[in-house]
Amino acid sequence: MSSILKRAPAAFSILKKKFQPFVSSLLWMLVVVWTAVTLTFIMSRLIPADPARLAAGLQAGQEQVEEVRKQLGLDRPLLEQYANYLSGILRFDLGKSIQTRQPVIDDIREYLPATLELVFAAFFTITFLGILLGVLWARFPKSILSKSLSVFTVLGVALPVFWIGLILQVIFAANLKLFPLAGNLPYSKYQVESITGMGTIDSILSGNIPAFKTAIFALVLPVTALVISQIAISIRLTRSSMASELQKPYINAARARGVSEWRITVFDALRNALNPVITMLGLQFGWLLGGTILVEVVFSWPGLGLYAFNAFRTFDYNPILAITLVITIVFVVVNQLVSMLYPVLDPRIKK
Amino acid sequence: MITRVKIRKLVQFWPLFALGLIALIVLLPGVFTTKDPYSLDVINRLQPPSWEHFFGTDEGGRDIFSRVVYGSRITIGSAVLIVSISATAGILLGAIAGWFGGRIDGFLMRVLDVFLAFPYLVLAMALAASIGRNMGSAILALTLVWWPSYARMVRGQVLSIKNELHVKVSKTFVTSARQMLLWHIIPHTRRTIIARVTLDIGYVIIAITGLSFLGLGAQNPSPEWGLLIANARPYVLVGWWYSVFPGLVLVLIVSLIVAVGDKLSKETSW
Amino acid sequence: MVDYKVIVESLSVSYRGNHIPALSNVSFALEDAECLGIVGESGSGKSTAALAVMGLLGRNAELSANSIKVGSCDVLKARKKALLSLRRSFVGVVFQDPSASWNPSRKIVDQLLQPFPRKDHQHLREKLIGYMEQVGIEKAQERIGVYPHNLSGGMLQRIMIAGALLSEPQLLIADEPTSALDVTVQADLLGLLSHLQRQRSLSMLMISHNLAVVAKISNRVLVMYAGTIVEAGPTKNVLLRPMHPYTKSLLASVPGVEKERKKPLDTTVSALVALSGCPYSSRCVSAIDICHTRKPELREIQGAQVACHRAEELESNSVISR
Numbered sequence: 001m002s003s004i005l006k007r008a009p010a011a012f013s014i015l016k017k018k019f020q021p022f023v024s025s026l027l028w029m030l031v032v033v034w035t036a037v038t039l040t041f042i043m044s045r046l047i048p049a050d051p052a053r054l055a056a057g058l059q060a061g062q063e064q065v066e067e068v069r070k071q072l073g074l075d076r077p078l079l080e081q082y083a084n085y086l087s088g089i090l091r092f093d094l095g096k097s098i099q100t101r102q103p104v105i106d107d108i109r110e111y112l113p114a115t116l117e118l119v120f121a122a123f124f125t126i127t128f129l130g131i132l133l134g135v136l137w138a139r140f141p142k143s144i145l146s147k148s149l150s151v152f153t154v155l156g157v158a159l160p161v162f163w164i165g166l167i168l169q170v171i172f173a174a175n176l177k178l179f180p181l182a183g184n185l186p187y188s189k190y191q192v193e194s195i196t197g198m199g200t201i202d203s204i205l206s207g208n209i210p211a212f213k214t215a216i217f218a219l220v221l222p223v224t225a226l227v228i229s230q231i232a233i234s235i236r237l238t239r240s241s242m243a244s245e246l247q248k249p250y251i252n253a254a255r256a257r258g259v260s261e262w263r264i265t266v267f268d269a270l271r272n273a274l275n276p277v278i279t280m281l282g283l284q285f286g287w288l289l290g291g292t293i294l295v296e297v298v299f300s301w302p303g304l305g306l307y308a309f310n311a312f313r314t315f316d317y318n319p320i321l322a323i324t325l326v327i328t329i330v331f332v333v334v335n336q337l338v339s340m341l342y343p344v345l346d347p348r349i350k351k
Numbered sequence: 352m353i354t355r356v357k358i359r360k361l362v363q364f365w366p367l368f369a370l371g372l373i374a375l376i377v378l379l380p381g382v383f384t385t386k387d388p389y390s391l392d393v394i395n396r397l398q399p400p401s402w403e404h405f406f407g408t409d410e411g412g413r414d415i416f417s418r419v420v421y422g423s424r425i426t427i428g429s430a431v432l433i434v435s436i437s438a439t440a441g442i443l444l445g446a447i448a449g450w451f452g453g454r455i456d457g458f459l460m461r462v463l464d465v466f467l468a469f470p471y472l473v474l475a476m477a478l479a480a481s482i483g484r485n486m487g488s489a490i491l492a493l494t495l496v497w498w499p500s501y502a503r504m505v506r507g508q509v510l511s512i513k514n515e516l517h518v519k520v521s522k523t524f525v526t527s528a529r530q531m532l533l534w535h536i537i538p539h540t541r542r543t544i545i546a547r548v549t550l551d552i553g554y555v556i557i558a559i560t561g562l563s564f565l566g567l568g569a570q571n572p573s574p575e576w577g578l579l580i581a582n583a584r585p586y587v588l589v590g591w592w593y594s595v596f597p598g599l600v601l602v603l604i605v606s607l608i609v610a611v612g613d614k615l616s617k618e619t620s621w
Numbered sequence: 622m623v624d625y626k627v628i629v630e631s632l633s634v635s636y637r638g639n640h641i642p643a644l645s646n647v648s649f650a651l652e653d654a655e656c657l658g659i660v661g662e663s664g665s666g667k668s669t670a671a672l673a674v675m676g677l678l679g680r681n682a683e684l685s686a687n688s689i690k691v692g693s694c695d696v697l698k699a700r701k702k703a704l705l706s707l708r709r710s711f712v713g714v715v716f717q718d719p720s721a722s723w724n725p726s727r728k729i730v731d732q733l734l735q736p737f738p739r740k741d742h743q744h745l746r747e748k749l750i751g752y753m754e755q756v757g758i759e760k761a762q763e764r765i766g767v768y769p770h771n772l773s774g775g776m777l778q779r780i781m782i783a784g785a786l787l788s789e790p791q792l793l794i795a796d797e798p799t800s801a802l803d804v805t806v807q808a809d810l811l812g813l814l815s816h817l818q819r820q821r822s823l824s825m826l827m828i829s830h831n832l833a834v835v836a837k838i839s840n841r842v843l844v845m846y847a848g849t850i851v852e853a854g855p856t857k858n859v860l861l862r863p864m865h866p867y868t869k870s871l872l873a874s875v876p877g878v879e880k881e882r883k884k885p886l887d888t889t890v891s892a893l894v895a896l897s898g899c900p901y902s903s904r905c906v907s908a909i910d911i912c913h914t915r916k917p918e919l920r921e922i923q924g925a926q927v928a929c930h931r932a933e934e935l936e937s938n939s940v941i942s943r
Contacts (some may be wrong), residue, residue: 028461043481141680154613158605160557162564163580163598170587229557247679249721256677256716257784258709258736260701267735268724283468290470294561298584308476309565317480324477327470335464 029336036328040321041085047317095318104322113197115303119288121219122226130231134238139265156232165225165298182300185215222295230284237280241273366611377423384417388574397590407592419597422574430555434548437494441501449509467499479567489568508540550612553605576601626792626824627651630687634669637681643669644848654822658839660832666848667828671794709736713785717797719777723769730765733784752783775806794826811837832871836860844868847900854925864927866905
């Protein structure tokens with residue numbers, strides 16, 4: 001018993017040491033989120049138009065506008081409005097959209113899955129196809145594949161998402177009619193039940209194969225447009241990382257032991273070469289969150305991006321600010337989680 | 352006489368020529384076109400490409416080629432502006448963080464992590480909603496997202512030089528952060544920074560055209576490239592030239608800039 | 622009937638981007654249970670020669686030879702499978718830099734057992750532990766499951782040797798195994814290698830830039846300069862009666878104790894290599910006209926081979942000049 005008591009303070013300080021970075025990360029996360037919330041509030045009060053008038057409608061008379069102003073609490077002192085705003089956020093109340101006449105939070109729930117479908121599909125493609133092609137390029141540098149990849153990756157970075165989306169749409173959808181022109185899976189047409197809100201997954205869950213095929217086809221052009229410039233980056237990065245890794249002495253040592261070339265490529269070189277690639281993938285995911293807006297606009301994909309764009313065009317500010325807030329929070333949280341993961345992945349980083 | 356050797360030697364300097372050409376287009380558009388990019392001529396709307404109008408005309412009868420040429424000023428010019436500001440700010444902040452270390456460094460790094468890879472489209476939209484949709488808010492949004500990589504680069508350099516100084520020379524040699532910045536960091540990292548800046552100009556061009564496409568940056572009747580393509584969208588099936596040519600020019604110019612940036616980052620002898 | 626473990630005929634190697642070839646028309650043979658030492662400064666081509674034997678040269682190496690035979694296998698014509706099985710069972714290699722020759726993110730044991738099928742892993746593991754103890758590693762059981770950065774250079778080299786022996790090879794190639802280690806560890810490691818070679822009657826190729834190291838454990842020595850063999854013979858001959866001017870200068874400069882080497886100066890050799898005639902002629906104190914114009918061939922003199930136009934006369938003069 002006394003030995004436990006003796007060791008308690010030491011154990012406590014070890015615990016404290018281990019938890020300290022964790023706690024400070026957590027605190028920082030809260031600080032950033034709070035800053036984002038406050039900034040969005042400030043921005044919402046900076047908007048040029050009179051929010052009460054916007055909410056009431058452009059035809060409304062002055063009295064009606066004042067009614068609405070009282071209703072929305074816009075005549076209160078600023079600090080009180082701020083407090084209301086904060087408490088609203090904690091209750092997941094992000095205001096109402098003028099366009100859809102629904103609470104923004106409901107709109108977000110409705111449109112989020114389609115965006116997620118796009119983003120996940122794009123992310124998978126960039127990751128797996130990008131790494132695969134990069135590895136193949138490094139392994140077989142004189143092949144036709146490699147030669148064409150070296151041309152593609154130089155041009156690919158320069159392809160703007162919106163333009164290439166437009167071109168793909170015109171060539172493959174309008175002219176060749178290989179893919180749908182716009183939109184995702186038309187649920188009602190195929191009588192698919194909306195469970196997750198993602199066409200591909202829902203059609204699998206419903207066992208509806210033709211619907212699944214349509215859903216996949218609907219994804220092809222938007223994902224291609226979204227991915228093409230980013231995949232050029234990840235292919236190049238993977239290749240250069242692999243190429244330099246394959247030059248290292250330990251690779252030759254493994255070869256000397258009689259390990260087959262493909263085994264060396266996958267189990268030795270790739271493992272070490274992936275480090276910078278994974279970092280880049282994290283950055284690319286952040287980019288994807290914004291890039292979907294472009295694709296959704298061009299292909300009329302009913303996701304958050306299109307929703308935000310329409311809100312923007314119709315001066316419907318609540319959705320815009322709400323989405324900014326949501327994305328910022330998600331972004332910061334994911335970032336922090338990932339940076340806490342790094343020591344786990346690399347055995348050398350102990351500190 | 353122009354011999355093969357001379358040609359080969361000249362070809363070595365292709366990055367310079369490429370950048371020179373781009374600068375020429377931006378600074379002296381009159382060299383390339385005599386038409387007014389803003390003058391309407393509705394009778395001749397949506398004409399296909401011809402000798403008169405290399406890229407055809409748009410829905411207002413304006414010559415697309417000259418719009419592209421003049422648009423380069425806005426697109427490329429604002430990209431250069433954005434990169435200049437964010438590079439300068441990033442370098443300064445990175446140097447400060449690295450030099451003073453401790454809490455300042457810790458704080459700055461945390462801030463950096465927030466902005467690094469933040470989806471700029473979202474930020475631009477929020478800014479445009481609050482302070483107005485114009486190039487200014489677009490430039491601000493992009494600058495905020497682009498400075499971290501420079502800060503990180505410079506901070507790393509400062510840290511390694513700090514270590515070196517500790518070992519080699521006593522701290523009394525370097526009296527201030529400013530001195531260190533001017534005489535150690537910049538000469539050392541000059542090349543990396545210039546390469547990085549070149550690449551970034553290419554990437555920022557893509558970003559800014561995207562913003563204008565959505566209506567977040569340039570506004571009509573500006574001939575900014577992203578806006579051009581957005582305007583071309585309704586006519587894409589009747590006037591293919593309207594969306595194809597500006598896009599092609601965009602892709603070509605950015606490819607060129609990125610290729611130059613790549614070359615610069617690999618080259619060690621300049 | 623001599624049993625040769627390695628026969629190399631007219632091997633030439635050049636690396637893309639270098640106009641000076643790494644190896645020019647090199648031929649040598651290794652007898653059964655013999656230890657052949659290859660000495661030369663960096664850039665002499667000694668490592669290239671040894672690695673070429675196993676087909677371990679990198680992608681930018683262009684190789685041409687009349688034949689390279691290891692055991693009964695013709696390395697030049699062998700198919701991938703044959704080459705792999707050769708590496709797994711016939712040859713063991715010990716590399717130079719222990720800190721770079723291991724994959725930093727995999728455990729030692731995993732790396733060593735990688736070429737073998739899963740089912741053999743269990744008993745190979747025990748075998749490995751046994752070998753590790755033989756090479757002088759205590760607590761082998763624990764050490765086997767750690768990452769490379771947890772172990773010292775000397776320890777890593779010993780493990781590499783143990784690993785090389787795992788497949789019961791008949792040939793061991795050691796490419797500068799001690800160069801990256803400090804003096805005391807070096808002597809130990811050399812002793813170990815020497816002991817193992819004799820104990821198991823291993824045929825061994827020992828490469829080093831240090832003549833003393835090579836002399837300690839080799840039966841025969843090849844002295845290389847700028848991609849060619851300049852002298853070859855039994856260790857005693859080469860050491861006590863060197864015939865080539867380069868060998869003589871090497872001997873003169875060896876302090877007897879390995880000095881710690883920083884990054885080798887590749888430029889020294891390639892900058893001074895004469896492009897015509899004897900490659901050593903630009904540095905040779907005894908060079909005469911013919912040395913600059915005609916490349917000397919290896920010829921047999923007093924039980925050893927030398928590539929020098931003036932070998933005999935310098936030999937007879939040396940009694941006077943010493």
